[in-house]
Amino acid sequence: MPISATRSKHRFVQEYPVNASAKILYPYLASASGLRQWFCQDVQMVNPHIYNFVWDNQPHLAEITSQRTNRSVRFVFLGPERRHLPDANYLDFTIESSELTQEVFLKVVDYSEETDDIELTEMWDNLVQNLREQVGG
Template sequence: MPKEKFIGEYPINASKKMLYPYFSTASGLAQWFADDVNINEDKVFTFLWDGDENKAKMVSSRTNSHVRFEFLDEEGQSEDDDPTYLEFKLDMNELTQEVFIRVTDYSDMDREEQQELYDSLIHDLKEIVGG
């Protein structure tokens, strides 16, 4: 199945500084994004969804700005030629001072499924942070 890139933007009433740990730490991600998230000594994140494990490495991060995870294959290797990835970016509209979460998900999920999934997940996150 070919991979599709989903990009969603969600306004949120919270500061970038407050939101960043929800995207960059195992405990923050476990609160809203997955059933559970663990990180090992090699900095590999293990995401648990409905009993399924998915491993990812944080390949890029900038404090209070963005995080990017590349998912690993069964052997724990990155898919070099066309990696599945997930990026959370925190943007601010300079004019209105409104903060936006930009989600980029490049995976083999159907775009409609991705839209529904992130609408629901970001809704959960907004309830947690009061945004």
């Protein structure tokens, strides 16, 4: 999910049922150690709000710009010198639950240059399957 200022962006949204409570699921979405277990090659916390995501041995810095414990987290990817870019790539993870069925869902919003919905669906299906294996759901 590298950053580029020249290509058009695409907002991919998908919801996945997860058999885990928000309290169990949230640390896998909002901590470097949790993300490292299912999401990418490596994740390091640079400071409490900046994370370094590593894909294909390439670092990608992102800032947590919003966070609600056991509910949601947004990572906005930064440009050179850790600066915010106009129309920056971002990832949103939101935990939603149905009061009627008690089911828990993970809503993923991936805003980036990747425009192939089939490829994005396959990628996120695989990632969320990794997550489900980690949380037992």
